[in-house]
Amino acid sequence: MTLSTPPGRCAMWAPYCVTLADWFHVLKPMPRALLEHGGSENPVDEVRLDNTLQQDQENWVRAESVVELLGQTGFPSDRVTLKFGHEDDIAHTILIEAGFG
Numbered sequence: 001m002t003l004s005t006p007p008g009r010c011a012m013w014a015p016y017c018v019t020l021a022d023w024f025h026v027l028k029p030m031p032r033a034l035l036e037h038g039g040s041e042n043p044v045d046e047v048r049l050d051n052t053l054q055q056d057q058e059n060w061v062r063a064e065s066v067v068e069l070l071g072q073t074g075f076p077s078d079r080v081t082l083k084f085g086h087e088d089d090i091a092h093t094i095l096i097e098a099g100f101g
Helices: 043-064 067-072 090-100
Strands: none
16 A cells, blocks of 8 residues: 555645545455356346356456455545456566556
């Protein structure tokens, strides 16, 4: 976490104090059942399966994510940027994100 103003000075400069936090939360691997569905020869069923799988994936990420936990503490969720992706080299991804600061 990065603080833009030393904590002791925030009280003195309260109206102008901005605290910035950069969090990088690496989720555990998504369960295999959520990576793909069995497919269907019927195009209508295929679309339904795709939509259901996408919703299930989003629900899993939301359940695993720290965003809701932060919201429960009073942290404004509109100040959180959530990025989705899958990287094989997590350390490299963390370094790249840190560079964006």
